[in-house]
Amino acid sequence: MTNLSDSPDRFGLISRVFHWGMAALFAAQFTSAAAHWALPRENTLRETLWSFHTDLGITLFVLVVLRGAWGLWNLRNRPAHDGQIGGAAKAGHVVLYGLMVVVPLVRIVAAAGGRRGLSYFGMSIVPARETAIAWTQAVSEWHGELGWTLAAVILGHILFAVVYHRMIQKDGVMERMA
Numbered sequence: 001m002t003n004l005s006d007s008p009d010r011f012g013l014i015s016r017v018f019h020w021g022m023a024a025l026f027a028a029q030f031t032s033a034a035a036h037w038a039l040p041r042e043n044t045l046r047e048t049l050w051s052f053h054t055d056l057g058i059t060l061f062v063l064v065v066l067r068g069a070w071g072l073w074n075l076r077n078r079p080a081h082d083g084q085i086g087g088a089a090k091a092g093h094v095v096l097y098g099l100m101v102v103v104p105l106v107r108i109v110a111a112a113g114g115r116r117g118l119s120y121f122g123m124s125i126v127p128a129r130e131t132a133i134a135w136t137q138a139v140s141e142w143h144g145e146l147g148w149t150l151a152a153v154i155l156g157h158i159l160f161a162v163v164y165h166r167m168i169q170k171d172g173v174m175e176r177m178a
């Protein structure tokens, strides 16, 4: 029977669904960001991809909070990370979580404190206001840079999992998340 919760030798179904489901959603989110960065303003593909950036970004924020809570709940039963490499892996996962929270959060705060307000799938969460709250706009200036930093850390994470664990060490680390 498939375990829903994590165990010392394998991540459970819920953690694996969070991991792979969110990996797919992050791929879509970075595609929209890359099109926004690379294509000219009037390009239709850019506009189509950009049209879901905010709603998907808020969705990812909610999902990472739920995933983090599930991870903490399961912390004592998760696969262990021993030695120096294990310690580095743990630190890497903490950095991933930190950026997964901060990147959308600064933009959500900016939208909530901005003149247009914050909407989610057409539903108004924070109404428009006459003047923006200055500090909320200042923090959001880091959104793009931090977003690309997250992309780079994710790339390192994938390379480490596939090249180091799966191809060189063949130590079963990949299998416990697969």
Ligand code: HEM
Pocket (backbone or CB within 6 Å): 029, 030, 033, 034, 036, 037, 038, 053, 054, 056, 057, 058, 060, 061, 100, 103, 104, 105, 107, 108, 111, 140, 141, 143, 144, 145, 147, 148, 150
């Ligand atoms: C985890 C979720 C998110 C990721 C990974 C992400 C990533 C990015 C990246 C990499 C850029 C830079 C694009 C460029 O260089 O042209 C960007 C821009 C932008 N994002 Fe996001 N984003 C996320 C969530 C959000 C949310 C929740 C909102 C709105 C509430 C948002 C609104 C924007 C806006 C308006 C820009 C263009 C202005 C700027 O660069 O700050 N994003 N995003």
Ligand code: HEM
Pocket (backbone or CB within 6 Å): 015, 019, 022, 023, 026, 071, 079, 081, 089, 093, 096, 097, 100, 154, 157, 158, 161, 162, 173, 174, 175, 176, 177, 178
């Ligand atoms: C092809 C893409 C990916 C591969 C092959 C991959 C592989 C893995 C593997 C094998 C583990 C288990 C590591 C261990 O037991 O120590 C893991 C854990 C983890 N991965 Fe990935 N990953 C991918 C994409 C992503 C993405 C896109 C993110 C974040 C945006 C991410 C974030 C994490 C985090 C935070 C963990 C720690 C466990 C948890 O809390 O879920 N991964 N990954």
